[in-house]
Amino acid sequence: xxxxxxxxxxxxxxxxxxxxxxxxxxxxxxxxxxxxxxxxxxxxxxxxxxxxxxxxxxxxxxxxxxxxxxxxxxxxxxxxxxxxxxxxxxxxxxxxxxxxxxxxxxxxxxxxxxxxxxxxxxxxxxxxxxxxxxxxxxxxxxxxxxxxxxxxxxxxxxxxxxxxxxxxxxxxxx
Ligand code: FES
Numbered sequence: 001x002x003x004x005x006x007x008x009x010x011x012x013x014x015x016x017x018x019x020x021x022x023x024x025x026x027x028x029x030x031x032x033x034x035x036x037x038x039x040x041x042x043x044x045x046x047x048x049x050x051x052x053x054x055x056x057x058x059x060x061x062x063x064x065x066x067x068x069x070x071x072x073x074x075x076x077x078x079x080x081x082x083x084x085x086x087x088x089x090x091x092x093x094x095x096x097x098x099x100x101x102x103x104x105x106x107x108x109x110x111x112x113x114x115x116x117x118x119x120x121x122x123x124x125x126x127x128x129x130x131x132x133x134x135x136x137x138x139x140x141x142x143x144x145x146x147x148x149x150x151x152x153x154x155x156x157x158x159x160x161x162x163x164x165x166x167x168x169x170x171x172x173x174x
Pocket of ligand 1: 111112113114115116129130131132133134145146147
């Protein structure tokens with residue numbers, strides 16, 4: 001079988017086409033990386049297993065148990081909802097499991113005013129913010145401003161035993 005002869009004109013055509021393709025890819029690639037950046041190395045979303053100081057079945061009505069995000073590796077919880085300074089998808093580094101009228105809620109620690117960490121006021125059954133005086137009921141709704149929006153919820157499910165819960169979060173890996 002005779003080999004087809006590649007003419008000089010065909011060869012130059014291929015050569016030009018390959019140069020043009022390379023230039024196009026080199027020009028578009030940075031734009032694509034900008035639009036769809038790869039997640040930073042080591043980051044992974046998923047449930048974080050949290051060991052509670054008080055097992056779920058021993059938390060009394062009106063009681064709240066604080067917990068922190070794991071630090072090894074460094075992790076954070078992902079807010080399920082939000083308002084004010086908090087928004088769905090924002091990160092929280094702590095939270096409370098609250099039993100309120102038989103219902104268990106898991107709330108992010110971040111005040112909805114400007115994001116300070118709220119603290120449990122066990123005497124008043126409220127979450128109080130040390131920064132500007134906002135107060136929240138145990139179900140996270142506003143008791144006293146300047147905050148205008150409730151505390152954010154964290155999505156969670158029961159863990160392997162009463163002492164653990166699984167909370168939606170992200171391993172930050174740094
Ligand atoms: S940050 Fe909580 S009241 Fe301002």
